[in-house]
Amino acid sequence: MDTPTTSTLWSLRPAGEHAALRRVAQGAGFRLRVLPLQRLVARADAARLVAALAAPIRLYSSPAAVRFAALQAAGDLHREGIDLAVGSGTAAALRRAGVAAARSPARMDSEGVLAMAELQAIAGEAVGVITAPGGRGLLLPALRERGAEVRVAEVYQRADLRGGARRLAAFADDPGAVLVASSAEAFGLLETLLPDATSLRGRALRARPVVVSSERLGAQAGRAGFVRVVVADGPTPSALVAAASRVPPVQ
Structure with missing residues (x-):
């Protein structure tokens, strides 16, 4: 696996479902923060x-x-x-x-x-x-x-969680953040929280790198206006973290 190019991955997985991804991310030199919009x-x-x-x-x-x-x-x-x-x-x-x-x-x-x-x-x-x-x-x-x-x-x-806007604001304030997504439903919830694409904050958020688990989810991210989308080889933690390692550093 390549050397990580950013320090923080932000996971859209449901609350309480981050343990395996956290282990793999930390083993590859990333920090993991969570952006859960749902719980199971x-x-x-x-x-x-x-x-x-x-x-x-x-x-x-x-x-x-x-x-x-x-x-x-x-x-x-x-x-x-x-x-x-x-x-x-x-x-x-x-x-x-x-x-x-x-x-x-x-x-x-x-x-x-x-x-x-x-x-x-x-x-x-x-x-x-x-x-x-x-x-x-x-x-x-x-x-x-x-x-x-x-x-x-x-x-x-x-089940949807409250506080999504607050969590999204924390993600927006992390300049080296990479979003990791493997659920179309969770990504759809994220889209409802995004600022308008014509606003300065909306453009800045959509410029953040996004690692997705499939081509279909990559197309969804593209339609939402994200311009730096990396498609992993699958939804497993190892595949997602390997894809995150290919993200170019933030300039």
């Missing part, structure tokens, strides 16, 4: 979770989906069948929950998941998707188009 809360729906876990193919959308599902299933997620994860972090969470054979794609986004061999010939097959409301919007229609019976269990949800 359980969303109990026992019947839907039972149905999703009973499907012969199960797909988990995030480490948080694994964590909240395990809490609601009394820690027991192991079932007969195939367990898929959207990325390596989610697969690792599944292994910690006792699902040793969890599989994840090399490309950690919706397109990568949909390219997995296990999701090709699924007409008439039940696929359980363990996720949050609004998560992985491209996956569900694509699975249904392939003829799958999709059983969705929304085991957690994101």
